[in-house]
Amino acid sequence: MSVELGGRRLDVDLLSRELGNWRTTSGSGPAYHGLSDGLRMLIVDGRLPVGAQLPSERALADALRVSRTTVTAAYTQLREDGYLNGRRGARSTTALPIDGAHAGATFTGTAGANLAAATLAAPATAVARAFAEAAARVTPYLDDIGIELVGVAPLREAIAERYCARGLPTDPDEVMVTTGALHAIGLILATYTQPGDRVLVEQPTYHGALATMASRGLRPVPVAMTRDGWELDAVEAAVRQLSPNLAYLIPDNHNPTGMTLPSDGRRRLARIIAETRTRTIVDETITDIWLDEEVPPPLAASMTSRRDLVLTVGSMSKSCWGGLRIGWIRAERSALTTIGAMRPSLDMGTPIIEQLAAATLLAQADELMPERRETLLARRALLLALLDEHLPDWRPDPSRGGMSLWVRLPAPMSTALSAAASRMGLEIPPGPRFGVDGTLERFIRVPYTLPNEQLTEAIALLARAWRSVTGAGATAPDVGAVVV
Incomplete structure (x- = not known):
């Protein structure tokens, strides 16, 4: 809006x-x-x-x-x-309440529960060590002005190496470092769109990207996803009929559904992009968070022609830590030159110490990620068990990765549920926040990133909020109870 x-x-x-x-x-x-x-x-x-x-x-x-x-x-x-x-x-x-909390909250813990953010805490030891090393390595940069509009060489080299290992040959000068993935998306939108332009998006999709589009006066064109994933016939029809100026897609561990586009779908989508000449942002922020099986090679690797049309966005926030504001754009040199010409009017680069720390952490990714995936696998299993116990009528969509479940409710009352939960001290965004047109009232995103005790308490509270809006169970149990 x-x-x-x-x-x-x-x-x-x-x-x-x-x-x-x-x-x-x-x-x-x-x-x-x-x-x-x-x-x-x-x-x-x-x-x-x-x-x-x-x-x-x-x-x-x-x-x-x-x-x-x-x-x-x-x-x-x-x-x-x-x-x-x-x-x-x-x-x-x-306004917001003066005390910063939502009025009427009855959460019994020390602070309100949060199911709004789908992200893990940091691997603390590794991150602390990476920042210590970065501080020791920053000395050579102090003799310069400290403005790096494309990123420091060690980080761009590390990012390029990761793409090469995943089947997408990449040189360091095909990478631009940004201050997070959302910043990368904003730079691309600022470079290639004007207010009123159409942008093709999945429905549902990442709400942060939708908010960025809204701030620029863009018009998202939604193509619905199903329980089976992407309807590429619908994607092609929308592109050919509406001629969007840009597309924004999340083919890996999609946020919020957790689905991944298989290899044959990537090849077809690559053909659609090339044939219709549709410049496309591919958001790979959650690529490393596969749980059941590894994701296929990047979509850009399927482009046999018009490689300049695909701009791949990545980030450290999901795989490592949300407080490490490091993202990037992987694209053809000509595209990065165009974006680079726009960037000085918007920002003056990304902090150097954070870039150096990110380079160290990327080099350790193969050591760090298995433990984080195991943590998420266990918490996903716990969440499924909690939903089955407290909210057996809810139907999670199948997912192979990511950090949340996209859950179908028995009735279209997602906004009602979110509002009721907020009054009780539990933050969880309603389904329509992940869409374009106020629909998705029958869905809600439930992350499984909280520690077990907090997740257990949050789902019990969510069940209590659901009963309050559906009228089921006039006498609600205590927040900490484990029965419906």
Whole structure:
């Protein structure tokens, strides 16, 4: 959603579309509960910026086709919970509670549980040692200005070596280092798109990429995935009929479904890209997080012609640590030259010490990753057992890797569930956050990255939130209980 900061008013039609099917969040309660929950989730998710002016009660009531009393009650509830500021004669503006916690939270632990972030803690010893070594190796760089717009040589060499080992011959000058994968995606979008351009995306897909597209005024064109994965006939039809300026795809351990596009599918997708001349971002952020079987060679390796059309994005955040803000773009030299010409207007490079630490960690990846995969395998098994025990009607889609399950709910109440969980102190984004058009209410992403004790408590709390929105079980057990 495109909004303006600094107290500017939100467009009422855009706001009503962002709210989607907000009525499902009220369950059997008053309609204003659903509306206040829907608005609160938009604020919590960052889709409504803090300090933005909401439409007048009358305007929003007309747009949503509800009574003004419903909107008034919803705004009142948000003010009481700390999500709106208002004064006489002025529009209400969005806010966050002063204590930083969500009002009404009843989580019994020391802090709210978090199923919003699908990432692991760092391999602490290896990361600490890598930073110590990086500090010792930074001295030669101190004689220069310290701005590296393409990345330091040791890291680009390490990244190139990893691609060569995976079946994609790569030279270091075919790599540009960025400050994380999302930064890499933003650089590509800034270089090759203009506001109003279409971008083909999977549905569901990574919500961070969708947010970046929205901030640039782009129009995502969704192609639905199924339980079997990618519908390449639909992808080809969408590309040929709509002529998107760009495509954004996640063929390895897809976020959020965990699926991987097989080798024959990669070859066909490569043909579609080449024949339609569709420049494509291939997000390989989760490539190393395969669990059941290793992923095929990179999609770019399947390109027999027009290799310049594929820009592969990678990152250290999932395989190593989210606090290590190192990503990269692997592309033909001509593409990197074009992106490099744009980059100085957006940023001045990535910190050198982090790059040197990343180079050390990449060299150790084959030693570090097996243990991290074993951890995720065990936690995925635990999550499946917990869902079977607490929420047996939920249906996880099959996945072969990644860090989360994409789960089908018995009823289209994902936003309602997310709102109820947030009130209890459990953060989990609703299904529509991973889509384009407000759909996906029947799905929710559940990561399995938390330690066992925290994951067990989080799923018990999630089950309690589900009962609260479906009306099942009038007497809910304690958060820490293990029975439904």
